[in-house]
Amino acid sequence: MAENTENEKRYPKRIPYGMMNFVNVRERDCYYVDKTRFIEKIEDSNMFFFFIRPRRFGKSLTMSMLQHYYDVNDADKFDMLYKGL
Numbered sequence: 001m002a003e004n005t006e007n008e009k010r011y012p013k014r015i016p017y018g019m020m021n022f023v024n025v026r027e028r029d030c031y032y033v034d035k036t037r038f039i040e041k042i043e044d045s046n047m048f049f050f051f052i053r054p055r056r057f058g059k060s061l062t063m064s065m066l067q068h069y070y071d072v073n074d075a076d077k078f079d080m081l082y083k084g085l
Contacts, residue, residue: 020060
């Protein structure tokens with residue numbers, strides 16, 4: 001996100017501890033483990049997925065990422081959210 005280069009000089013990149021909103025994580029240029037590569041596998045599968053992981057493992061953030069990926073109301077933000085992942 002090019003507009004954050006000025007802020008990068010003043011503020012170090014943060015770990016999004018406790019953040020569950022994908023938009024906030026991307027807008028604030030926090031560290032993020034990209035899980036978009038699994039979207040194709042989910043789409044190609046004819047199975048249901050049950051996300052069971054320990055606490056603080058990114059389940060809610062992953063669901064938020066999927067929500068914004070498929071939500072037509074977020075189409076205008078798509079490039080900003082997913083570019084570079």
